[in-house]
Amino acid sequence: MRWDITGCANPWDEFIQSDSLTTNEYHQIIFDYLSIHDIDVKQVTSYHDSSKVELCYACHCKTGDVILITLSNNDKSKLKCLAKSNQFDLEFY
Numbered sequence: 754m755r756w757d758i759t760g761c762a763n764p765w766d767e768f769i770q771s772d773s774l775t776t777n778e779y780h781q782i783i784f785d786y787l788s789i790h791d792i793d794v795k796q797v798t799s800y801h802d803s804s805k806v807e808l809c810y811a812c813h814c815k816t817g818d819v820i821l822i823t824l825s826n827n828d829k830s831k832l833k834c835l836a837k838s839n840q841f842d843l844e845f846y
Contacts (some may be wrong), residue, residue: 754845758818796823813841
């Protein structure tokens, strides 16, 4: 499953306590957040897709970074439900 990283509307943003993180630290925060929500995460990786960059400074604007979450098929519906309540119609896909 994938998530398009936003400026500050990602479900795990409240878990970030540092202004600068390595990629691995950021992936670990996502892993921990999903684990707390009882999602069995196999792996968290990321890549940059320049076609997804939104050149604005609003919280919901996409940065072009995409999180790739590897998990069991049984947990896909749980993951999709995690972001459904946000006000920007952001979701895992």
